[in-house]
Amino acid sequence: MKIKEIQEELIDEFAMFDDWVERYEYMIDLGKSLPLIESKYKTDDYLVSGCQSKVWVNAELIDNNIVFKADSDAIISKGIIAILIRVFSHHKPNEIIEASTDFIDEIGLKDHLSPNRANGLSSMIKQLKLYALAYQTKINDE
Amino acid sequence: MKIKEIQEELIDEFAMFDDWVERYEYMIDLGKSLPLIESKYKTDDYLVSGCQSKVWVNAELIDNNIVFKADSDAIISKGIIAILIRVFSHHKPNEIIEASTDFIDEIGLKDHLSPNRANGLSSMIKQLKLYALAYQTKINDE
Amino acid sequence: MKKNTNINIKEIRKDFPILNRKVNGNDLIYFDNAATSQTPKVVIDSIVSYYSNYNSNIHRGVHALSQEATDAYENSRIKFQKHFNADNSFEIIFTSGTTHSINLVANGFKKILKSGDEIIISQLEHHSNIVPWQMLCEETGAKIKVIPIDHNGELVFSEFEKLLNSRTELVFVNHVSNALGIINPIKKIIDRAHEFNAIVLIDGAQATPHMKVDVLKLDVDFYVTSTHKICGPTGVGILYGKEKWLNKIPPFFGGGEMIDQVTFEKSTYAGLPNKFEAGTPNISGVIASGIGLDYMNSIGLENINKYESELLNYATKEMLLIEDLKIYGVSKEKTSVISFNVGEIHPYDIGSIVDKFGIATRTGQLCAQPIMDYFKIPGTIRVSFSFYNTKEEIDLFIKALHKAISMLS
Amino acid sequence: MKKNTNINIKEIRKDFPILNRKVNGNDLIYFDNAATSQTPKVVIDSIVSYYSNYNSNIHRGVHALSQEATDAYENSRIKFQKHFNADNSFEIIFTSGTTHSINLVANGFKKILKSGDEIIISQLEHHSNIVPWQMLCEETGAKIKVIPIDHNGELVFSEFEKLLNSRTELVFVNHVSNALGIINPIKKIIDRAHEFNAIVLIDGAQATPHMKVDVLKLDVDFYVTSTHKICGPTGVGILYGKEKWLNKIPPFFGGGEMIDQVTFEKSTYAGLPNKFEAGTPNISGVIASGIGLDYMNSIGLENINKYESELLNYATKEMLLIEDLKIYGVSKEKTSVISFNVGEIHPYDIGSIVDKFGIATRTGQLCAQPIMDYFKIPGTIRVSFSFYNTKEEIDLFIKALHKAISMLS
Numbered sequence A, B: 001m002k003i004k005e006i007q008e009e010l011i012d013e014f015a016m017f018d019d020w021v022e023r024y025e026y027m028i029d030l031g032k033s034l035p036l037i038e039s040k041y042k043t044d045d046y047l048v049s050g051c052q053s054k055v056w057v058n059a060e061l062i063d064n065n066i067v068f069k070a071d072s073d074a075i076i077s078k079g080i081i082a083i084l085i086r087v088f089s090h091h092k093p094n095e096i097i098e099a100s101t102d103f104i105d106e107i108g109l110k111d112h113l114s115p116n117r118a119n120g121l122s123s124m125i126k127q128l129k130l131y132a133l134a135y136q137t138k139i140n141d142e
Numbered sequence C, D: 001m002k003k004n005t006n007i008n009i010k011e012i013r014k015d016f017p018i019l020n021r022k023v024n025g026n027d028l029i030y031f032d033n034a035a036t037s038q039t040p041k042v043v044i045d046s047i048v049s050y051y052s053n054y055n056s057n058i059h060r061g062v063h064a065l066s067q068e069a070t071d072a073y074e075n076s077r078i079k080f081q082k083h084f085n086a087d088n089s090f091e092i093i094f095t096s097g098t099t100h101s102i103n104l105v106a107n108g109f110k111k112i113l114k115s116g117d118e119i120i121i122s123q124l125e126h127h128s129n130i131v132p133w134q135m136l137c138e139e140t141g142a143k144i145k146v147i148p149i150d151h152n153g154e155l156v157f158s159e160f161e162k163l164l165n166s167r168t169e170l171v172f173v174n175h176v177s178n179a180l181g182i183i184n185p186i187k188k189i190i191d192r193a194h195e196f197n198a199i200v201l202i203d204g205a206q207a208t209p210h211m212k213v214d215v216l217k218l219d220v221d222f223y224v225t226s227t228h229k230i231c232g233p234t235g236v237g238i239l240y241g242k243e244k245w246l247n248k249i250p251p252f253f254g255g256g257e258m259i260d261q262v263t264f265e266k267s268t269y270a271g272l273p274n275k276f277e278a279g280t281p282n283i284s285g286v287i288a289s290g291i292g293l294d295y296m297n298s299i300g301l302e303n304i305n306k307y308e309s310e311l312l313n314y315a316t317k318e319m320l321l322i323e324d325l326k327i328y329g330v331s332k333e334k335t336s337v338i339s340f341n342v343g344e345i346h347p348y349d350i351g352s353i354v355d356k357f358g359i360a361t362r363t364g365q366l367c368a369q370p371i372m373d374y375f376k377i378p379g380t381i382r383v384s385f386s387f388y389n390t391k392e393e394i395d396l397f398i399k400a401l402h403k404a405i406s407m408l409s
């Protein structure tokens, strides 16, 4: 599936819920299914900076696709990063770099985009895109 | 005349005027009749501090009465200090220290009492009373 | 409740426009008072009145507006002088906040401290009362000694006494800990420090909203606070200093107002308080801060204190009924602050969920990392009550907390 | 007038509540704009809205109010970034005023300057751009060199060039002189200074109300101003600095927000802009400053500039008809400021009398003693016009001036 398609899938899934409680509960469930980062990567080098809770992310290039793994000590942050990884993982660096993130608004997580959300989506997105950028540069250089 | 009486005299004089223009003109005239300080006293030591224009004051004790002399490089300040000197000069230190200054309000100069009036009445009054205090202390010590 | 206190909560709540606000469809419940207090209408009105009637730069203007603005500004200084019972109005310096006040004093000792001198601070300090002293120590070679806390979060006074010696130059302690709400025994600390001729600065940012402070009785050398925590606007701090110390330390900012004479060879400094108030100050803020102070005094700090204690006791009792809930900071001497965690749940998770119910709490390190390090936790959730909060709000919070816990476990 | 400019003066005046004020029975004529500008209703409203709807401490709160306040605060930063055409929003630092901004930079060079290094400032500077550098020189042993002015009040560029050499580390000049209104050739100064690798700080407090400033085009290293002069509230300053310099200089205040990690052994500093914004900032002030900027831009700085030039030319022409009236500061490049004296009459006397007619002027040294020393005068009377002033007000001022002169001669 293309990134855009996964995003639409997520929008549909979240549209089924009546209120934020259900949306949050679903997000927390998604967090539980997150492909976890190996514990050796749970160090400061892999931390997403500017978060109130700790969020670790690593990325590997497998068959030209980036595969993300992550974890967090807070459940909501874990749910958020899980959503992002579902959207971005297993795609080419370029696709990740260029992907829009408007879907966040539509699944009702807009309030996590504030510069203030110490665990903010914005830092996580930035981090994922940075990984993609790094791999893309590497690919170009080869 | 007692300080109180001079103050009442001034209040009567100022009450004759219809508007501030006349009051200011009269004050400026009073300034012109100010007993001037000798030029050797026109130094920083005799400056009233905190003024935007320069106001110099000196005090001497003559027959147990304080005699003030002053000058200013601004005409309005000169008028103000002239009024104060007319009220306070030729009185005993104690009388000066204890004198009320409510008359200022009644002659329409209240706006010069603000801490902001760089040429403020307040600093001048403080200075005159300080001289009186100094002489009183000297008298007590003797 | 109304029987026990003189607080007319219904009337008071009408004074605060923000309490009409909805958040996520719910009535706002503002429990982040230790971060900043809400602003009564009289204070907002005073700002409107300032800009609509007499906005002007102060101190140097001969014109009417400048005069009115200066009068109001200086009148505010006198209000704070009276409130804190300072000897002189020029011992009250207006700054841009507690942080500025502390840095002003720290900077002042750069030339005075020598290598080997000692500074005592406490483990309970806000970052604003740690970092400036570290910067000072780096420049002077002085050393920081730390008064430890016990497992309740209380300062260990006997350890403080051991730290004192003839090299102790400065002692810095907050009056009330922002993270735990514990009231420190500052009078004892000041007296003991003075026996060693140490100079004491008390950070009162968390105390002034809740109690009357008398700097003369305390015999404190410096006392600082921010007015945004006492119903004032943002951007105004207070520095009280004893005249002799304010005369001793050099100015912090150079600029207009703080000088007497300026030539390119040498400038001479103005007297107090101008020496420390270079540049155009936050004029409307200072004036509005005075109105905020008046407002608090019209309710009465004793009434506020009593009412807030009731809220604190009620909330503490209710919260301790929740399984696995741990409150940090246990003391008989506390302001209306509860810092807690529930089991292993991350404070951020709970803060985010209760926010959805319209409840404003603070989560994280609360600018007090050393305390969190001591308890080995990433942070806490802090609820802090003010005199405009109610028991009903606490009930709604407890309900939201239960919901959060069930969602997050 | 309306034909020549795009300023709709009638409509604009309605935006400023204070212009309805009476002073001593007369309509207020506010000619003290160089000291502080008046405040449009939209700005006042934004403050009311802040305190009524989303007053909250910023950056660390997870709750909705804190988030809204942070968004608005950071949005204001972006407005100033765009306005000044800075590369990055974190190159815009919010301070409490120009004076604070300058002191922050001066403090930053304490560790960098060495004895024998040279600092160039101009004879036209405001005290705020003199005293901090003197304090810096005292600490470092660096020396101040002064660009002189000629009898018109203009900087002598050839003298500036002579002062430059390999020891020149810093150059500080104001964009526009507050006392005389003369616009300095800062682009030429910056370029010439850069040839000697000197770092240039431009004090733009008197420029930003009248013209568009593009820090990229200027290639200036630091640019500072206060928002109370550009329709904003009191208590907010701007510091623009190139990223590389802001990274190079140490923080000024220690405290909350500006640190990354705090232990008692060592604290590490946060990145830009937080490194320089310790403590609770003037949140409502920063937000309202952004609204003030929007307001000015909605009128357009070019329109403002053109209209103010008309006022300046008209007033200059009328005033020069008065016998013995001398204007200080003669230049084709001037903002709408007229600094003058009449014969031997003390400026204070004239200021006091015209105040009685409701006209606000500034008198005295205008925080620029070196200029007054140069002209050997105790001070001047300064009238400074803004885009909400009118020719009719100038006419009334001229009338009052005549009356003052006749009373005082």
Ligand SMILES: Cc1ncc(COP(=O)(O)O)c(C=O)c1O
Binding pocket: C256, C278, C279, C280, C281, D034, D035, D097, D098, D099, D100, D126, D128, D129, D174, D176, D177, D178, D203, D204, D205, D206, D226, D367
């Ligand atoms: C040229 C100049 N520099 C600096 C300042 C100081 O600004 P503030 O008082 O806002 O700090 C002023 C304000 O009068 C000024 O005109």
Ligand SMILES: Cc1ncc(COP(=O)(O)O)c(C=O)c1O
Binding pocket: C034, C035, C097, C098, C099, C100, C126, C128, C129, C174, C176, C177, C178, C203, C204, C205, C206, C226, C367, D256, D278, D279, D280, D281
């Ligand atoms: C104990 C304590 N000290 C200092 C500060 C810093 O105050 P401000 O941010 O107003 O400078 C605070 C505010 O949170 C505090 O609670």
